[in-house]
Amino acid sequence: MTGQDTHHGMRGGDVSPPPAVELRRINKRFGRVHANRDIDLTIDAGTITGIIGENGAGKSTLVSILYGFYSADSGDILIDGTPVALTSTADAIRCGIGMVHQHFMLVPTMSVLDNVMLGREGGFTLTDGISKTRKRLAQLSEDYGLEIDPDALVQDLPVGLQQRVEILKALLRGARILILDEPTGVLTPQEADRLFEILRMLKQDGVTILLITHKLREIMAITDDVNVMRHGQMVAHRKTKDTNREDLARLMVGRDVLFTAKYHEKEPGAPILEIDALTHHDSRGSTVLSDISFTLRAGEILGIAGVSGNGQSQLLDVLSGIEPVQEGTIRVAGEVIDSRNRRDPTALRQVGVAHIPEDRHHRGLVLPFSAAESSILGYHLTDVAGSGLFLDLQKIEARCADLMQRYDVRPPDPQWRSGGFSGGNQQKIVVAREIAASPQVLLVGQPTRGVDIGAIEFIHKELLAARDRGCAILLVSVELDEIMALSDRILVMNAGRIVGETAHGEADPNRIGLMMAGIDPNNARDITVQETGAA
Amino acid sequence: MNEVLLPFILTLDATLRLATPLILCAMAGLLSERSGIIDISLEGKLLSGAFAAAAVSTVTGNVYMGLGMAIVVSVAMALIHGFACITHRGNQIISGLAVNILASGLTVTIGFAAFRQGGQTPPLSADERFGPIILPFADALRDVPLIGLLYSELLSGHKLIVYIALISVPLVAWLLFKTRFGLRLRAVGEVPEAVDSAGISVTWLRYRAIILAGILCGIAGAYLSTAHGAGFVREMSAGKGYIALAAMIFGKWRPWSAMGACLLFGFLEAASSRMQGVELPLIGQTPVDLILILPYILTVVLLAGFFGRAVPPKAIGEPYVKEH
Ligand SMILES: Nc1ncnc2c1ncn2[C@@H]1O[C@H](COP(=O)(O)OP(=O)(O)OP(=O)(O)O)[C@@H](O)[C@H]1O
Ligand SMILES: [Mg+2]
Numbered sequence: 001m002t003g004q005d006t007h008h009g010m011r012g013g014d015v016s017p018p019p020a021v022e023l024r025r026i027n028k029r030f031g032r033v034h035a036n037r038d039i040d041l042t043i044d045a046g047t048i049t050g051i052i053g054e055n056g057a058g059k060s061t062l063v064s065i066l067y068g069f070y071s072a073d074s075g076d077i078l079i080d081g082t083p084v085a086l087t088s089t090a091d092a093i094r095c096g097i098g099m100v101h102q103h104f105m106l107v108p109t110m111s112v113l114d115n116v117m118l119g120r121e122g123g124f125t126l127t128d129g130i131s132k133t134r135k136r137l138a139q140l141s142e143d144y145g146l147e148i149d150p151d152a153l154v155q156d157l158p159v160g161l162q163q164r165v166e167i168l169k170a171l172l173r174g175a176r177i178l179i180l181d182e183p184t185g186v187l188t189p190q191e192a193d194r195l196f197e198i199l200r201m202l203k204q205d206g207v208t209i210l211l212i213t214h215k216l217r218e219i220m221a222i223t224d225d226v227n228v229m230r231h232g233q234m235v236a237h238r239k240t241k242d243t244n245r246e247d248l249a250r251l252m253v254g255r256d257v258l259f260t261a262k263y264h265e266k267e268p269g270a271p272i273l274e275i276d277a278l279t280h281h282d283s284r285g286s287t288v289l290s291d292i293s294f295t296l297r298a299g300e301i302l303g304i305a306g307v308s309g310n311g312q313s314q315l316l317d318v319l320s321g322i323e324p325v326q327e328g329t330i331r332v333a334g335e336v337i338d339s340r341n342r343r344d345p346t347a348l349r350q351v352g353v354a355h356i357p358e359d360r361h362h363r364g365l366v367l368p369f370s371a372a373e374s375s376i377l378g379y380h381l382t383d384v385a386g387s388g389l390f391l392d393l394q395k396i397e398a399r400c401a402d403l404m405q406r407y408d409v410r411p412p413d414p415q416w417r418s419g420g421f422s423g424g425n426q427q428k429i430v431v432a433r434e435i436a437a438s439p440q441v442l443l444v445g446q447p448t449r450g451v452d453i454g455a456i457e458f459i460h461k462e463l464l465a466a467r468d469r470g471c472a473i474l475l476v477s478v479e480l481d482e483i484m485a486l487s488d489r490i491l492v493m494n495a496g497r498i499v500g501e502t503a504h505g506e507a508d509p510n511r512i513g514l515m516m517a518g519i520d521p522n523n524a525r526d527i528t529v530q531e532t533g534a535a
Numbered sequence: 536m537n538e539v540l541l542p543f544i545l546t547l548d549a550t551l552r553l554a555t556p557l558i559l560c561a562m563a564g565l566l567s568e569r570s571g572i573i574d575i576s577l578e579g580k581l582l583s584g585a586f587a588a589a590a591v592s593t594v595t596g597n598v599y600m601g602l603g604m605a606i607v608v609s610v611a612m613a614l615i616h617g618f619a620c621i622t623h624r625g626n627q628i629i630s631g632l633a634v635n636i637l638a639s640g641l642t643v644t645i646g647f648a649a650f651r652q653g654g655q656t657p658p659l660s661a662d663e664r665f666g667p668i669i670l671p672f673a674d675a676l677r678d679v680p681l682i683g684l685l686y687s688e689l690l691s692g693h694k695l696i697v698y699i700a701l702i703s704v705p706l707v708a709w710l711l712f713k714t715r716f717g718l719r720l721r722a723v724g725e726v727p728e729a730v731d732s733a734g735i736s737v738t739w740l741r742y743r744a745i746i747l748a749g750i751l752c753g754i755a756g757a758y759l760s761t762a763h764g765a766g767f768v769r770e771m772s773a774g775k776g777y778i779a780l781a782a783m784i785f786g787k788w789r790p791w792s793a794m795g796a797c798l799l800f801g802f803l804e805a806a807s808s809r810m811q812g813v814e815l816p817l818i819g820q821t822p823v824d825l826i827l828i829l830p831y832i833l834t835v836v837l838l839a840g841f842f843g844r845a846v847p848p849k850a851i852g853e854p855y856v857k858e859h
Contacts, residue, residue: 067732068734069731069732069857070857088734088736089731089732089733089734090734090735091734092734093733093734094734099732101732105726105728105729105732105733106726106729107721107722107725107726107729108725108726109725109849110721110722110725114718114722115729117718118718118719118722118729118730118733118735119719119730119733119734119735120733121715121718123715124714124715124716125713125714125715126713126714126715126718127713129715169733
């Protein structure tokens with residue numbers, strides 16, 4: 001009887017609806033790391049809420065708890081005002097929660113259709129489910145512009161589309177609460193814009209969105225509320241319209257943050273890395289680098305701008321010795337490398353060519369190794385690892401502890417498993433290792449992908465300091481801001497070619513943007529002039 | 536004409552009989568490995584199944600009771616494997632090896648204690664074994680050239696389990712590629728995180744896969760001792776579990792190709808016994824041993840990448856751990 005009364009009361013009165021999600025005093029420990037401490041969080045229905053925080057602050061852990069992927073040590077979760085027990089992802093899915101993970105949860109060898117059907121196949125045999133899912137996919141693509149080829153293999157799709165598959169997966173399961181964990185970390189700016197359009201449409205349809213990102217620009221552009229985490233705690237809550245980038249950065253890091261590194265002009269030294277007519281074909285025979293020539297001098301940062309997938313990765317592979325030179329020559333510190341004189345990455349490291357790879361999980365670290373072991377990868381034959389036949393573990397750990405101190409890696413524990421660090425801290429370990437080798441040439445790929453603003457500031461400072469010590473740096477990044485802030489000279493790559501060059505002072509983002517898209521900026525200006533003239 | 540063909544057809548007939556346990560075990564291994572669990576315990580499950588079938592058959596006089604017990608024992612062995620490497624995230628090779636050693640020791644010990652015949656079971660009489668099944672019209676069609684001979688000599692007249700093995704292949708293929716269970720099974724062997732994140736229990740899925748593997752191995756075991764043979768002899772599986780594993784890898788973890796490999800390996804065995812002592816021009820005595828190690832050589836050659844790449848399921852051998 002009483003139950004019915006309250007029921008009617010809720011319908012009748014003008015009581016505001018309960019929040020879509022309410023977390024109360026959530027705690028989670030991983031061994032000695034207290035990843036979430038007494039977290040409270042309220043998310044109103046139909047809003048876009050942002051969570052920001054440094055690397056390792058505990059953001060992914062918190063949303064994984066909300067998605068039932070990890071279980072909290074203590075605390076309560078309320079969905080639409082009702083307490084729920086989320087002991088597995090199945091429970092969360094039943095509550096209408098969907099999640100796009102920081103590291104995608106897709107089966108690369110299966111088709112898009114198989115991937116989105118997984119877990120909601122609609123019967124023991126698949127025939128029924130397949131036709132229904134096809135229809136739903138077509139519907140979603142019409143409603144939100146989420147076009148996708150259902151029969152493509154996931155491994156053949158670019159990351160932007162793989163992410164779309166993840167979003168479709170969540171929507172197909174009827175998610176009313178959608179969590180996105182650093183969705184833009186791997187996207188090009190264009191793809192990110194597209195994603196935000198989709199999120200706005202979803203919001204209009206009443207979907208509640210929880211967004212984790214390191215890019216404050218995105219927080220300001222799309223969220224209604226923003227929450228700040230630090231060291232496992234929720235330290236601030238703001239209405240987005242009442243705050244700004246500087247304020248948020250201060251709340252996150254606990255001090256003022258420089259958004260652009262302190263660049264200063266410096267005369268470069270002698271040429272160290274000379275590349276002449278480098279051409280490269282991939283395993284399928286298509287040309288990925290064509291006729292690349294440039295010179296890199298000591299004490300200079302040369303930025304390579306370009307939309308990802310235009311040959312930058314292959315350029316790094318060839319220069320670092322991972323791929324052999326096919327055509328053309330590389331001259332580094334007096335040595336000539338071409339198709340007959342090959343050098344592997346170890347040999348190149350010995351002549352002072354260090355490499356911060358684009359993909360830290362596959363090439364930068366061995367995830368099951370301890371941080372100390374990861375800190376000597378590639379240098380295990382040099383004296384940092386000890387002398388003679390055996391590794392000097394004490395020495396390695398002491399050195400690693402010192403590096404962790406200087407680079408502010410958290411937790412500063414040399415025995416911690418490399419895979420157990422958050423993304424930004426993993427990146428710091430790789431950067432520390434390569435810069436500590438005081439190389440003559442430093443090849444850098446996407447140094448700040450998925451890294452928090454405090455760490456970005458720090459990595460930028462370290463790169464500039466290495467330059468000032470006379471290191472020649474080749475910087476490849478899809479973040480144009482990063483390239484423009486750090487580079488003495490900028491080369492623009494498109495479709496495997498170098499299509500333009502500008503100096504630090506003369507760099508114009510619009511011109512570079514056009515060149516990145518493969519458009520000649522001189523002609524493009526004519527077109528715009530004509531168009532405005534006609535109007 | 537039939538006289539000329541007969542030796543050929545008889546060799547193929549033997550091939551089918553020899554390939555039967557291989558096919559069943561290969562299908563078992565396929566289900567297990569597609570779910571991400573390395574299954575070298577095929578051998579042990581086969582052996583213990585063979586013992587259970589013969590022992591129960593001789594005691595009860597009912598061959599179907601034997602078959603049932605073979606399945607029960609083999610599934611129990613599979614569950615030991617699963618408990619060690621799914622629930623307790625142990626090393627799958629070591630756990631599989633342990634099952635094999637356990638089977639090899641227990642069958643002899645229990646056999647000796649129960650029957651006092653040096654680890655064997657008493658020889659089985661005809662009605663304690665599976666009898667041949669004559670397909671309809673087999674006799675009537677015998678004189679039709681080629682087709683009739685193939686039908687009556689090659690296809691007809693086998694034990695029930697031979698037909699079960701032949702049916703198991705399309706069944707496994709259907710299960711794997713056309714059903715919900717198969718979709719999830721293939722996914723869990725590649726990216727278990729994706730399955731977990733879709734709200735499906737990785738543990739339960741893998742247990743179901745190895746239970747099915749146990750059932751198939753149990754049937755194969757019963758075939759060895761109560762259909763192909765007439766009683767259990769110690770170590771009667773004689774490496775067939777390993778050959779089936781090789782055949783499955785040779786078939787690149789795909790049902791039909793794996794069956795092809797089993798038939799090929801079965802044929803090599805049949806041919807080698809037929810060629811025993813035969814003088815070949817130039818070579819002299821047929822090198823029978825060489826023919827018998829061909830399955831292993833072929834598998835190694837395949838794995839070295841000579842016939843296209845054999846890509847195993849990506850998560851194979853790795854226990855699923857969510858929080859490190
Ligand atoms: N599976 C795990 N096992 C052990 N420790 C973990 C695990 N996942 C996270 N941690 C630890 O918990 C802390 C919080 O990690 P979490 O991934 O939640 O950070 P984050 O805020 O998402 O960082 P990032 O911005 O780098 O993604 C880190 O110190 C990390 O080392
Ligand atoms: Mg994270």
